[in-house]
Amino acid sequence: MGEQEVHKRSDPATAWWTDARFGMFIHWGLYAALAKGEWVMYADKIPVREYEKLAGDFNPQQFDAAAWVQLAKDAGMKYIVITAKHHDGFAMFHSKADPFNIVDATPFGRDPMKELAEACREAGIVLCFYYSHVIDWHHPHSLHKEHNNTWDYNLAEKHFPEYWEGKAKPQLKELLTSYGPVGLLWFDTAGGLSEADSRDIVAFVKGLQPDCLINSRVSHFIGMGDYVSKGDNEIGMSGEDQRPWETPMTLNQSWGYTTRDQVWKTAEAVIKKLVNVIGKGGNLLLNVGPTPEGTIPELSAERLREVGEWIRRNSDAIYGTEGSPFPAELEFGAVTTRPGRVYVHVHNDKWPADGLVMYGIRGEVSRIYCLADPKKKELAFRQTVDEALDLHVLKVELPAEPADEHVTVIALEMAEEPDFDRTLTQLDSGRLQLDVPLASVTLVREDDEAAGIPALRQAEWTFKLVQPGTYELMLISFKRHDQDWPGLYPEPVVLETDGSCLVTDPAEDGEDPDSPSCQHPYIPIRSRLGQVTWLEPGIHRLTLRSSKLKDPSPKFTEIWHADAVKLRAVRLVRVQD
Numbered sequence: 032m033g034e035q036e037v038h039k040r041s042d043p044a045t046a047w048w049t050d051a052r053f054g055m056f057i058h059w060g061l062y063a064a065l066a067k068g069e070w071v072m073y074a075d076k077i078p079v080r081e082y083e084k085l086a087g088d089f090n091p092q093q094f095d096a097a098a099w100v101q102l103a104k105d106a107g108m109k110y111i112v113i114t115a116k117h118h119d120g121f122a123m124f125h126s127k128a129d130p131f132n133i134v135d136a137t138p139f140g141r142d143p144m145k146e147l148a149e150a151c152r153e154a155g156i157v158l159c160f161y162y163s164h165v166i167d168w169h170h171p172h173s174l175h176k177e178h179n180n181t182w183d184y185n186l187a188e189k190h191f192p193e194y195w196e197g198k199a200k201p202q203l204k205e206l207l208t209s210y211g212p213v214g215l216l217w218f219d220t221a222g223g224l225s226e227a228d229s230r231d232i233v234a235f236v237k238g239l240q241p242d243c244l245i246n247s248r249v250s251h252f253i254g255m256g257d258y259v260s261k262g263d264n265e266i267g268m269s270g271e272d273q274r275p276w277e278t279p280m281t282l283n284q285s286w287g288y289t290t291r292d293q294v295w296k297t298a299e300a301v302i303k304k305l306v307n308v309i310g311k312g313g314n315l316l317l318n319v320g321p322t323p324e325g326t327i328p329e330l331s332a333e334r335l336r337e338v339g340e341w342i343r344r345n346s347d348a349i350y351g352t353e354g355s356p357f358p359a360e361l362e363f364g365a366v367t368t369r370p371g372r373v374y375v376h377v378h379n380d381k382w383p384a385d386g387l388v389m390y391g392i393r394g395e396v397s398r399i400y401c402l403a404d405p406k407k408k409e410l411a412f413r414q415t416v417d418e419a420l421d422l423h424v425l426k427v428e429l430p431a432e433p434a435d436e437h438v439t440v441i442a443l444e445m446a447e448e449p450d451f452d453r454t455l456t457q458l459d460s461g462r463l464q465l466d467v468p469l470a471s472v473t474l475v476r477e478d479d480e481a482a483g484i485p486a487l488r489q490a491e492w493t494f495k496l497v498q499p500g501t502y503e504l505m506l507i508s509f510k511r512h513d514q515d516w517p518g519l520y521p522e523p524v525v526l527e528t529d530g531s532c533l534v535t536d537p538a539e540d541g542e543d544p545d546s547p548s549c550q551h552p553y554i555p556i557r558s559r560l561g562q563v564t565w566l567e568p569g570i571h572r573l574t575l576r577s578s579k580l581k582d583p584s585p586k587f588t589e590i591w592h593a594d595a596v597k598l599r600a601v602r603l604v605r606v607q608d
């Protein structure tokens with residue numbers, strides 16, 4: 032897996048994947064020729080016969096499988112997920128089931144999946160395929176809940192089994208029988224697929240390759256597949272997923288090659304996002320969109336290599352690690368662990384030059400150093416306990432300047448296996464954020480669709496307050512960028528704690544600069560709820576009632592029905608002792 036010993040997880044089926052932590056997503060298809068992203072056929076309503084003509088000129092002579100795989104390796108990625116067929120229905124492999132494929136329909140005439148399979152095998156990278164199993168704008172009988180080719184085909188004449196049995200399953204069989212072991216199949220946009228067909232496809236894949244993992248987007252019924260693919264660019268919150276999970280992420284704001292989108296993430300931004308994801312126990316699947324010539328755009332390649340250099344210095348803190356044992360998201364970085372080690376990933380722009388303070392590590396620390404420091408110079412530290420609060424405090428003296436670029440990892444070697452205090456605890460910085468997934472959520476009022484009344488739920492948190500005083504309470508919401516605020520909270524939220532009750536119509540009081548996991552297309556918004564005074568430190572309770580609190584165990588989801596607003600947390604900001 033990596034250069035170092037990796038800690039195998041309890042579930043051997045997904046262990047290679049959870050240990051890998053970082054993968055390369057590749058959106059490459061015929062659409063690259065138009066340089067307007069992978070939805071161009073749908074967006075421009077290009078007739079099938081017109082779209083097919085693109086194949087006649089598709090000749091990515093510069094495609095070099097070994098170079099792509101080397102780039103993934105240089106970036107520190109352990110697996111590749113490539114679009115074998117996207118929504119346009121064009122197979123990027125030699126398919127006998129449908130001549131609309133790269134070998135039979137283009138002058139290129141080569142099978143890039145075969146070449147990638149060989150290059151991956153040689154380099155020790157796991158090859159995985161993306162397959163659009165429900166949307167196929169080329170096939171007359173594919174049928175999705177919403178996004179169909181209605182400019183060529185009549186919805187009423189569609190007979191889904193003809194597509195399912197005649198193209199989707201035969202092509203999946205080809206992918207699973209002609210390219211060696213496939214690490215995982217990445218399905219997408221399952222809207223409208225019945226539960227029976229979802230189960231059928233899972234059984235079909237496992238029947239051909241039992242070890243091939245399947246992502247949750249195989250179905251919009253919750254709980255299917257081996258692990259959870261979050262929404263596009265959605266970073267999970269701690270406590271949100273009980274199963275292994277990943278964030279599929281763009282490097283700009285698009286998947287397929289486009290010249291229109293030049294909003295690129297810097298290497299530093301990617302490193303911070305990677306650290307945020309793995310600190311919560313997730314994987315990051317980072318996308319590139321190759322050109323019609325068959326190259327990965329140099330700007331993407333440069334950034335990936337820079338990320339890889341950082342990973343090489345810090346690989347012990349990444350591959351095979353577990354996410355943070357602490358439920359609170361750290362505003363200055365993240366924590367990962369492996370047996371006998373705790374790694375604190377500190378953003379350089381939040382460098383606590385006067386010392387790093389961590390709460391909740393019960394157990395003796397033997398040595399602390401910066402992971403990127405080749406000499407591993409020991410840092411002075413002190414461990415103390417506040418018995419009354421049951422607060423275990425570790426204070427580390429840091430060098431005046433960070434030892435690494437972008438994010439510096441502080442490695443703690445433990446003299447004994449730590450027993451972490453997993454109570455949601457205020458950080459030394461004073462930050463205390465009550466994230467919704469950390470609450471127990473109960474139903475207060477059923478929804479009444481006929482009367483237009485939504486369900487009302489209550490979230491309840493228990494937390495450890497270290498610094499008593501007066502706090503400003505803020506609601507943190509992620510608002511979709513294309514939404515206007517008025518109407519997003521149709522009724523007041525009700526907050527109760529220690530005898531105080533605040534009833535507020537949340538206002539859009541400004542953007543929140545302190546929500547590292549919020550990503551495009553969402554904007555983090557703060558809404559002031561009022562002030563509360565806690566006179567005593569220790570364990571407290573807080574409840575919040577809102578119709579925007581979602582069912583914590585829904586039956587199904589459609590990944591791109593991104594909510595207009597997501598209620599994410601209550602933040603407590605100390606304003607007075």
Ligand code: FHN
Nearest residue numbers: 069219220263279286590591
């Ligand atoms: O529609 C696709 C989109 O083109 C892209 O493949 C992403 C990647 O996660 N998935 C779908 C939208 O969620």
